[in-house]
Amino acid sequence: MPAADLSLDDVRAALAGTSPLAVLPEGPPAVVAAARAALRPEEPLEPGADLVVVTSGSTGSGRAVLLPAAALEASAAATSARLGGPGSWLLALPVSAVAGLQVLCRSVLAGTRPETLGKGEPLSAAVGRMPAGRRYTSLVPTQLRRYLEEEPAALRAFDAILVGGAATDPALLARAREDGVTVVTTYGMTETAGGCVYDGRPLDGVRVRVTEGVELAGPTLAIGYRLDPAGTEAAFADGWFRTRDAGTLDADGRLTVTGRLDEVVISGGVNVAPAAVEAVLREHPDVVDAVVFGRPDATWGQRVVAAVVPVAGARPGLHALRGWVAERLGPAAAPRQLHLLEALPLLHTGKPDRRAVAALPPED
Known part of the structure; x- marks a missing residue:
């Protein structure tokens, strides 16, 4: 399904296990065509997959990741617990990306309706439409940097802002926090149903180890890649997902990601x-x-x-x-x-x- 056509009802049905959902990104025809090729909608869907999301392919070809509803539910529950309880969400990222899709999933599972940031709309306008109570959103570092320059007061209206998708500069984080913005850095990927390590600490149930690279385990893992048994076997083994990231764990178990192994x-x-x-x-x-x-x-x-x-x-x-x-x-x-x-x-x-x-x- 094209991301632009995705509704809360579609996500609700996928999470209930009644109607599996595959999400196509918006963008140039070549991007959509590559995603469709990865999804191969003419082929039967693998058992256990409720949502299929194509990775962004920032450094290589995108892959279609098979996510069970249980992984998204576990992620949403752990996120709510870590952030201090349920709240309303602002959708400021495309739903073809797992971080944007998770805003919809968290909202469905919490029984709330997310607000959406319109293209080119001031952040403060979208915040003004959100209900009273706890407020959350997910941003990428580029957005955080822009809104910190243009609308810092709107950022301060959130009880927590999850920032991920790319490394966030310590100087940018320090500046945001000094300005009263509650920023939570997240680490994860489509294969882990989005961020599963917050501020260096794994969410409840998530395990982290560093061997050749960072490896992740727990209830938020995908079941593999669409129609790619060799790729699945290479990345998923014995309950662990092998990322392509380098990192270190300190004595207290806090993870620091230092870059990509292949970069x-x-x-x-x-x-x-x-x-x-x-x-x-x-x-x-x-x-x-x-x-x-x-x-x-x-x-x-x-x-x-x-x-x-x-x-x-x-x-x-x-x-x-x-x-x-x-x-x-x-x-x-x-x-x-x-x-x-x-x-x-x-x-x-x-x-x-x-x-x-x-x-x-x-x-x-």
Whole structure:
């Protein structure tokens, strides 16, 4: 079903197990066609799947994830318990993304009706339509940054704002919290029915371990990938889901995700985590946002490349940004190539489209 046509009744039927639901994203024809190819609606649905959601494919091809209603129910119950009880939700993300779909699921299971943020509508207008009582929403970091600049009072109207889908800069979190905004960072993915680790702590019933990468287990897990037994076997084993993220657990069991295992840039024999470079670049006074990736380099093996959205009126140069990064992360992490962009290209989920950024023509 196209995301634009999705209703609460559709979600209610899927959660009740009476009418399985597959969600197609909105967006360019190529995105919709790829999602339809992953869903393959002409083939029978696997037993136990109540909702099928196609991943965003920010760094690779999207996959159709098979979610049982029980996983979404467990996620909603654990979220409510962690946030302090049920409340009304504002839908500010596309429902083709699991974070947006979960707003509908939580609302159905709580017996409430979510409010929807219209395209281009001020956040304060949507908040004004929400009922009294506890109020929640889910945002991606790009939205949090924008609303913190434009409408901080509207952000303060929420009892909790879940922020996920991409790493959130510590400086942005600190700024939001200093401004009285209750931000909860979430980590998870479609395969875990959305965020399952809040502020580094797993939700009730969720387990986390770090082997080669971060692995997750518990009642929120998907049952696998649509018509992809090999992919399912590779990612799901013995009740655990193997993410493609690197991370660490401290002595208190708090998870820190340090980047993607498949995105490490090896420059001059040194492993560089793009997420760390991005965070440092966003701290520069002339930078609003950044995406970092690697390109082949005859001398260094790979060179670090930065695509940067500058502050209005600013034009930071490569030399200045190299020095800024080198001082904080070492010379190997310093970008050797720079793209200045008016805005980062985004996926339908609101996350940066890393493949589109990496496809920018080299400016040698």
